[in-house]
Amino acid sequence: QVQLVESGGGLVQAGGSLRLSCAASGRTLSFYSMGWFRQAPGREREFVAAIDWSGDSTFYADSVKGRFTISRGNDKHTVYLQMNSLKPEDTAVYYCGVDTAWATSTSYHAYDYWGQGTQVTVSS
Numbered sequence: 001q002v003q004l005v006e007s008g009g010g011l012v013q014a015g016g017s018l019r020l021s022c023a024a025s026g027r028t029l030s031f032y033s034m035g036w037f038r039q040a041p042g043r044e045r046e047f048v049a050a051i052d053w054s055g056d057s058t059f060y061a062d063s064v065k066g067r068f069t070i071s072r073g074n075d076k077h078t079v080y081l082q083m084n085s086l087k088p089e090d091t092a093v094y095y096c097g098v099d100t101a102w103a104t105s106t107s108y109h110a111y112d113y114w115g116q117g118t119q120v121t122v123s124s
Contacts, residue, residue, distance in 0.1 A: 002026045002113040006096045009118030012086055016122070020081040022096030022115055033104040034079040035111060036070065038092035038120075045095065047106045049081060059106055064090075086122045093117040 008020040022034065035050035049070040050059045058070050069082040079096060097111035105111070 002029060002098055004096050004098065004113055004115035006094065006115040006118040009094060009120045011121045011123065014086060014088055014122055014124050016086050017082070017084045018086065018120060020083065020094055020096075020118060020120075022079045022081075024077045024079075024098060024113075029098070029100060030076075031102070033099040033101075034072065035097050035099060035104075035106070036079070036081045036094055037097060037108050037111075038090075038094045039117075040092040043092075045108050047108065048094070050099070050104050050106055051079060052104045057104060059104060061106075083120070086120075088122045088124045090120060091122050092120060094120050 003026045006022045031053045033052050036048040037045045038048050039045040047061050051070045055072040067085045071080045095117045096115040098113040099105050099111045
């Protein structure tokens with residue numbers, strides 16, 4: 001089993017920044033992608049960003065492109081999401097996921113493991 005623990009959420013004013021972290025532990029995995037998704041009340045979980053095992057390929061939702069940056073730690077088992085120029089519409093619970101398939105997916109159906117989520121609230 002794989003455990004994912006997110007941290008870094010909180011309350012921030014519009015235009016501010018937050019950095020989310022997600023650490024994977026447990027069963028040894030290699031060559032897996034990691035991604036961030038978010039879910040606002042009454043809405044489906046939506047893709048935010050993903051990164052492949054090497055860290056060389058990254059993918060972003062159009063709504064966050066240019067504002068958010070996903071990166072991977074040197075140990076490969078930690079992923080970060082730097083969020084700048086935050087907007088009230090970014091308010092959601094943010095989830096980290098692991099996708100063990102070869103290709104990096106932007107669909108939450110493809111992800112095998114999930115963290116418990118961290119709340120991000122952006123005030124106007």
